[in-house]
Amino acid sequence: MGRPRSPQLSPERIRSGALRIIDEHGLEALSMRRLAEALGVRAASLYNHVATKEALLHDLAEDVMDTVDTSGFTVDWQTGLIRWARSYRAALAAHPHLVPFMASGPARRETSLRRADAVHGGLTGAGWPPRYATMIGASAKYLVVGAAMGSFAGGFVDDAEVYDERFPHLRDAHLLSEHAAEIDEASFELALGALVDGLRAQFDALAAPPGTAHPR
Known part of the structure; x- marks a missing residue:
């Protein structure tokens, strides 16, 4: 049998997961490692979609301002x-x-x-x-x-x-x-x-x- 596939990652799923952590636990609770654990992936996988935590926060801010x-x-x-x-x-x-x-x-x-x-x-x-x-x-x-x-x-x-x-x-x-x-x-x-x-x-x-x- 082949190895189990990692959950599909997308920028939208990453932002949604990050915002959930912030909403539930506060801004300081967000880290790339914690986000990866919440999404069921390795932290290194996140960097294929977002460069840094700071960049991710800017993306979240953009989503909020879009409304x-x-x-x-x-x-x-x-x-x-x-x-x-x-x-x-x-x-x-x-x-x-x-x-x-x-x-x-x-x-x-x-x-x-x-x-x-x-x-x-x-x-x-x-x-x-x-x-x-x-x-x-x-x-x-x-x-x-x-x-x-x-x-x-x-x-x-x-x-x-x-x-x-x-x-x-x-x-x-x-x-x-x-x-x-x-x-x-x-x-x-x-x-x-x-x-x-x-x-x-x-x-x-x-x-x-x-x-x-x-x-x-």
Whole structure:
């Protein structure tokens, strides 16, 4: 009888296995050796499909960013910004352990750069000066990444005695963790809405003719 064949490897299967390890055990848990064991192959086999662990992480980041929606900028900049931010948050929140790797920037990743280009182009095309477009993209990213990295409401313990008397303004904080998903979603929407409303006023002020009093 011939030797048993190794399980079929493909870039897709490798990325799926790597993301599963990260999702379940954290970013530091991923190693090429552990990934090979999970896939039932030798570590050397992985290098026929991916050059390094770093390259694999960039591939995973590209897969995540591929789900981010920038189509709203064809409607107007407000729709584009809101749709991008919501889909960006959803993409990161689905894989929170990968967020620290992705938070530093797009590097040379094609899909990530394409999304960044679409956002910047959508804003400048609507009339925002390039400097403002850069700052708006950065501001929205800070909001999205912060929201995706953890739960504010889920960070409070559900023991009422912890807050009793010593922290009177937090007397209902023990209820937060029970409603964490709802509170976190509403908080993100509140912040995003406030950002867009503030930017809308700023946009109108920038577009006002010289000598026109800017709205306060």
